[in-house]
Amino acid sequence: MITVEKAFERIVMNAKPLTTERVAVAEASGRVLAAPLAARRSQPGADLSAMDGYAVRSADLTGDMRELSVVRESAAGAPYEHECKAGQAVRIFTGAVVPKGADQVVIQENVEARDGRIFTREAAEPHKNIRAMGIDFLEKQVVLDAGTFLTPKSLGLAASAGHSHLMVHRAPRVAILATGDELADPAKASFAPHETVNSTAPQLMALFRDAGADCSYIGQAGDSLKALQDTIKKAKGADLLITLGGASVGDKDLMQQALAQEGMRLDFWKVAMRPGKPLIFGQIGDMRVLGLPGNPVSAFVCALLFARPLIDQLMGRPAPLPQGVPLPLAADMPANGLRQHYVRARLIGVPGSRALDPAVDQDSSLLTVLAQSDGLIIRAPEAPAAKAGDFVPFLPF
Known part of the structure; x- marks a missing residue:
């Protein structure tokens, strides 16, 4: 481990x-x-007007009432090609090129226009109402x-x-395989008491697609070596195979054996964490394999910590180990054991005064608790008891 x-x-x-x-x-x-x-x-590629109005020379805006003659116009896509000379104004519209010589735009609300002339009390303010060339970015x-x-x-x-x-x-091609005789499709009309609805596959497909992966569900395999091997073969061409269930040590946990018979080189099995201890990692040819636990919360936590960062890394976005951000506890927590514990918790309080409320029941099958949580408190191995108000690392999701 x-x-x-x-x-x-x-x-x-x-x-x-x-x-x-x-x-x-x-x-x-x-x-x-x-x-x-x-x-x-x-x-922009040139100085542009930020408003509808008149392009003028700021040097002409002196005295009480200024009078300027209007010469043509400059519109977006149809610039005035000549110079704006002393005593002149050019009718201009938003997004239009400011003519040579002009260095200010007087908005039309501050102008009285009649008989080809404008009258304004606008004060000189060079560059007013002008978006300078390259203000967003330069070539x-x-x-x-x-x-x-x-x-x-x-x-x-x-x-x-x-x-x-x-x-x-390239977007990683991710194949997802679920296993277990007890799994039932969510689309079934009714469910037998012994059945468990396959919730993990759609949950993880959404998580991986949000990260940019090209996901495909290659099916559900029963608890037999042949069924597992036949389904594993469908992952050919994938960059990453995610298997769900069958990773532990029970008589029906055949995933590691099936993967080995399909040529997987095992890197490791079991991680000192909870939930999520029975985690398989290996490789079949160029395809990486992550065998996640069958419990839905365990699978989600492992996917969040390992599979999603792996997808980021394959896509060219460096992915550091999620460390969490320090936030205060709203309740006491007991000392932790030998495995790193990822505790589901809610954020309570108001913005600027948030605290972490750990769920009372941390059973790894409880999707209601997961859905109501805002993230995971990270409890290091053998962490001492913590009091309300103590800061602990929190990994939001």
Whole structure:
């Protein structure tokens, strides 16, 4: 049995990012940028008006009432190509290029216009109501760093910088296999008392897809070596195989044996943690294998600590071991045992004065407790008893 830190090092830190591919900006959400992205243009590419009004020379705005003659106009996409000279004003619209010579825009509400002239009491204020060239970013400036997890807001920036396609790391292909004669599909019309609904597979598929993985459910295998081996074969071509259940030491826990017969090189089995002790990690060819416990909470905690960071690492986004943030306890906690304990807890109180309320029942089958929790309190091996008000590390999810 190894520590959580050692397990994380072997599972996650030893993994290398997958190969890269070029994808359209509109298809890149949820992927990780493989190289720094430099702008192909400045934004904006010229001084632009921030308001509808008149472009003027600030030097002309002297005295009480200023009178200027209006010469043509500058609109977005149709700039005025000539210079704005002394005593002149150019009608201008939001987003239009500020003409040469002009260095201020007077908004139309502060102008009286008649007979081709404007009258204003606006004071001189150079650069007022003007968006300077390059105020957002400059040509050749790096606008997104390598390792950026791409979201709609970052994709808008990439497109604005002149990029229609991006070089990203390939999304990991994750195959999920559930095992157990007792499992029932949630779509069943009714359930027998001996059945357990397969809740873990859809839960983890959602977790991994949110991380950017390409997930597929390859099926449920019964508790026999042949059924397990036949289903494991369906994972061919995946980067990561996640198995659910059959990882412990019972007579029906055949997952490790089935994986071995399919060529898995075992790295380790069992981690000094709870929930989640019976964790299998190995490799079949180039495919990594994570055998998670069958209890749904144990599987979720292991997926949160190891599988999701592994997906991040494969996508090119370095993933440190989740350490949590220090927050105060709302209730006393007893001393911990020999295994690192991940305790489900709720955040209570008001923003700025939050505290952690650990669930009374930590049974690893209770999905209601998991659903009502905001994260996990991390209790180190042999941690002493803690009092209400003591700060403990908290891992939100």
